[in-house]
Amino acid sequence: MFENDFPLLSTASLVALIMHKAGSGPVTLESCETALAALFQQANETPGLPPEELRERLAGHLADLQTARILEPAPDGGWQLTRRGRRALEQHPEGLDQTDLARYPEFAAHLRDTAHKPCGMDPRGAHFDEGYLACLNGLPFTANPYAFDNADHQAWENGWTEAQEEREQEPPR
Template sequence: MMELKEYPLLHQVDLMLALLKVATEGRATLDDALSRLKGNLRSVGEPLPVPDSEIRGELARALDRLTQAVLLEPAGDGGFRITPRGMRTLAEHPGGVDDSVLMRFPEFRAFIDQESGGRPAGRKTVFTGRTDDPRIIEYDEGYAAFHDGQPLQANPYEADRVMHLAWENGWCQARDDSLRGESWSAAVRKA
């Protein structure tokens, strides 16, 4: 399996942007987003470097993350539509979004928190039915690092790796929890 981030116009930002944009036109499907990505590639003279099924799988994972952040919502029969929050976020980030943008939303942070300890491991994603791996170990390491008094710059992972982002997200969540004076899990249980 190839890493899509190695190819132009197939990074996580591009996948999420395709999903958000097709949803602005009404109810959409993964095939609609796949067609949009293929059109983007054709417009710059690039072939589709991997099979449709691989890109469809990556789109499904991106769709689940956007759904967890309430930027998209299910619309029956595997379809989805954009939410008002999704429209605002797309207007604020017309070049696309990634997990760093999604972390602004409490529902997405709760999803990541639940994945890292607020709920048993192995939660199934909404659209793929597969177990999602948001880099739980690195997130927990970052969370613990904050409580151990380490600065954000103590992140031990290379800046261009997903583990770096997961560690940073854990550290930032611990800081936010500390500022609120309670753990995020406790706040979620209250809701």
């Protein structure tokens, strides 16, 4: 196991925890947090992440499960398993990951709807795209218009290199 690898925090493990807990009645974010804390205590481990990040992960998985219609709002608050959720729990007692969830049409549609929206993680995506297009248009690697010692240069270079690698992998025509 790697130093920062916590199997109990994998997507499948957290989703399994939520689904098993929901299998015996409605769940809330708080009840999932309590169940996760109990698992860590039983394993004599610590999560290795701040409580806010654990809460955020669980909340994200609850939202994903609702999007996939595995969970639905419970009448008294929280979430409960749907009929689809009960089947999913029977078929995947070890949990589901994003690949599994993508098999559900509602979740796949959600991924398509959110896939191309900027997430703010890479402020230099446009420079990457510039480099990528430069390669496709036949410009040489040396055509990078940005100063060598900055991140814009690197982003352009990464885009150009990505396009070049894809070209090399294409079967000859």
